[in-house]
Amino acid sequence: MNTTSRTEENYLKAIFQLCERSEEPIATNAIAHAMKTSAASVTDMIKKLSKKELVHYQKHKGVRLTDSGNSMATSLVRKHRLWETFLVNKLNFSWEEVHEIAEELEHIPSKKLIDRLDDFLGNPKFDPHGDPIPDSAGNFTFRKQISLPELAEGAEGVLVGVQDDTMTFLQYLNKLNLTLGTKIKIVERFDYDESTKIVINGKQEQILTNKVCLNLFVKTI
Amino acid sequence: MNTTSRTEENYLKAIFQLCERSEEPIATNAIAHAMKTSAASVTDMIKKLSKKELVHYQKHKGVRLTDSGNSMATSLVRKHRLWETFLVNKLNFSWEEVHEIAEELEHIPSKKLIDRLDDFLGNPKFDPHGDPIPDSAGNFTFRKQISLPELAEGAEGVLVGVQDDTMTFLQYLNKLNLTLGTKIKIVERFDYDESTKIVINGKQEQILTNKVCLNLFVKTI
DNA sequence: AAATATTTTTAGATTAGTCTAAAAATACTT
DNA sequence: AAGTATTTTTAGACTAATCTAAAAATATTT
Ligand SMILES: [Mn+2]
Ligand SMILES: [Mn+2]
Ligand SMILES: [Mn+2]
Ligand SMILES: [Mn+2]
Numbered sequence: 062m063n064t065t066s067r068t069e070e071n072y073l074k075a076i077f078q079l080c081e082r083s084e085e086p087i088a089t090n091a092i093a094h095a096m097k098t099s100a101a102s103v104t105d106m107i108k109k110l111s112k113k114e115l116v117h118y119q120k121h122k123g124v125r126l127t128d129s130g131n132s133m134a135t136s137l138v139r140k141h142r143l144w145e146t147f148l149v150n151k152l153n154f155s156w157e158e159v160h161e162i163a164e165e166l167e168h169i170p171s172k173k174l175i176d177r178l179d180d181f182l183g184n185p186k187f188d189p190h191g192d193p194i195p196d197s198a199g200n201f202t203f204r205k206q207i208s209l210p211e212l213a214e215g216a217e218g219v220l221v222g223v224q225d226d227t228m229t230f231l232q233y234l235n236k237l238n239l240t241l242g243t244k245i246k247i248v249e250r251f252d253y254d255e256s257t258k259i260v261i262n263g264k265q266e267q268i269l270t271n272k273v274c275l276n277l278f279v280k281t282i
Numbered sequence: 283m284n285t286t287s288r289t290e291e292n293y294l295k296a297i298f299q300l301c302e303r304s305e306e307p308i309a310t311n312a313i314a315h316a317m318k319t320s321a322a323s324v325t326d327m328i329k330k331l332s333k334k335e336l337v338h339y340q341k342h343k344g345v346r347l348t349d350s351g352n353s354m355a356t357s358l359v360r361k362h363r364l365w366e367t368f369l370v371n372k373l374n375f376s377w378e379e380v381h382e383i384a385e386e387l388e389h390i391p392s393k394k395l396i397d398r399l400d401d402f403l404g405n406p407k408f409d410p411h412g413d414p415i416p417d418s419a420g421n422f423t424f425r426k427q428i429s430l431p432e433l434a435e436g437a438e439g440v441l442v443g444v445q446d447d448t449m450t451f452l453q454y455l456n457k458l459n460l461t462l463g464t465k466i467k468i469v470e471r472f473d474y475d476e477s478t479k480i481v482i483n484g485k486q487e488q489i490l491t492n493k494v495c496l497n498l499f500v501k502t503i
Numbered sequence: 504a505a506a507t508a509t510t511t512t513t514a515g516a517t518t519a520g521t522c523t524a525a526a527a528a529t530a531c532t533t
Numbered sequence: 534a535a536g537t538a539t540t541t542t543t544a545g546a547c548t549a550a551t552c553t554a555a556a557a558a559t560a561t562t563t
Contacts, residue, residue: 068520089541102521104542109519121528121541152398165390171383177373289550310511323551325512330549342511342558 065113067168070137072096072106073115074167076126077134086123135199140175141167142188142195147178149189156189156240157231190231191222191241191278207281209245209257209274217246218279225276237267245279284334288389291358293317293327294336295388297347298355307344356420361396362388363409368399370410377410377461378452411452412443412462412499428502430466430478430495438467439500446497458488466500 065073075095079087089107093100111118115130126134144166148154154162169175176197179185186202188194193201204221212218220243223230234240238261248258248266255271269277286294296316300308310328314321332339336351347355365387369375375383390396397418400406407423409415414422425442433439441464444451455461459482469479469487476492490498 066519090539098520099522100541101523101543105520148395152395152402154394154398158394162390162392162395166387169383169386173375173379174369174373174383177375181373287549311509319550320552321511322513322553326550 063113065115065133069106069110069113069115070133070168072103072110073126073130073134074137074141076116076124077131077138080126086125088123092124132199135195137167139195139197139199140169142192143175143178143182143185145188145190146182146185146194150182150185155235156226157228157235159189160226160228187222189241190226191220192226205280206278209247209269209277209279210271212245212247212279212281214247214250216281217244218281219244220277221280222278223276224278230276233273237261237269238265239277244282245277286334286336286354290327290331290334290336291354291389293324293331294347294351294355295358295362297337297345298352298359301347307338307346309344313345353420356416358388360416360418360420361390363413363415364396364399364403364406366409366411367403367406367415371403371406376456377447378449378456380410381447381449408443410462411447412441413447426501427499430468430480430490430498430500431492433466433468433500433502435468435471437502438465439502440465441498442501443499444497445499451497454494458482458490459486460498465503466498 072092075092076087079091079095089100089103092107093103096103107116107118107124110116110130111124114127115133116124116126118124141163144163145159148159148162149156179194179197184196185194187204193204195201206221207218208224209218220239220241222241223234239245244262246260246263248260250257257269257271257274259267259269261267293313296313297308300312300316310321310324313328314324317324328337328339328345331337331351332345335348336354337345337347339345362384365384366380369380369383370377400415400418405417406415408425414425416422427442428439429445430439441460441462443462444455460466465483467481467484469481471478478490478492478495480488480490482488
């Protein structure tokens, strides 16, 4: 049986995302935290994934995805992001609503379905949160982007992505009128509280905390 | 926890479809056959559904859906048929490919999703196999239709539905150029082998076996 | 109305995924 | 280097869904 369960898929995707943020082997606890489950459950699952050669694993040393695990996770990310794009672009959902639904849709198995969906959407390269959508072969489009604190005082950028895509953060951005494509100019930085004054689309002035700035990616213009 | 598992949902839908074809309580074996599982498993599940008040059940007397079971099943049918319509109308799948994929998609839980999808598709009343799609309140559109054997010799009808929607039957219909919307005229019936000669869209002559005719629904014109 | 056949239920196992608590391994402090 | 804290693994138990085999109930035939 070379089949992969929904649960195994969710673990693979979580491990993939942890791998993106570190070169080190991923700790059991880190996975447990990401999956909101116990370390014991993670150990059980890791053993299973290891037996299926989807992760490299040595006791007490953490895990990395194998090539086959990586390509499976990439396919899940592709599905997740294409469905998110569908929900926003075709069904008029807003960007903070789609993650949860895509979390389910990503497990629909048909490759033909996802390739057709990709075409139907016009082969988008980025999802509603600005994250890259791997193509049918698993290749990601790389984009030169910097986080807002890296943008020089006086310089301008276009908001192209967010680091954090939790509901609460995205809803907060909605309130601030910060959507993807928005033009942001750095007016002034205040050392006192590490806040930043920006101008949105050339008109609206706004003060952002450093926490918010760290979660915004812009393309310079 | 008033949650319904994917498995429970599949049972509810199967029972719903058996109920459509008979007023009698549905036998354990009938469900087992529909679900391709053992009678023992069905008994277990029936007890569970009964405890949740989704079916009426008495030992050895078979089951019927309760109102709440019925509305749950109707919602599943709605989702199934809307997704099938999406796959055919928007992603260019053909009618024999979509059942299997919709079998998965129907379990995606968001009501908002399905209502948006319904609007996106233009609130279709029938799915790619001619089956009615219940609206958001669970109401089916009724259509006056007859099976091909009921259509008089010399009379004409438009193909609006199929009884059997297995892959093999639908592929066979493809070969015969019989798609929904096709005009069918009964030319002659042969008692010898119960076959029927028809004309398709006013040009192509064709002999159909009774087995095929019984699975075709037409609207008279 | 018995005898036989069929259907349905129960009993007991199995597998996937989860949990808590305890044991073992590793890392950090003093 | 020893002691303490943290992380990870193991042990054992639980639930949902499944199975086979046997028992019980119902239906059919003689
Ligand atoms: Mn998921
Ligand atoms: Mn996203
Ligand atoms: Mn299903
Ligand atoms: Mn259908």
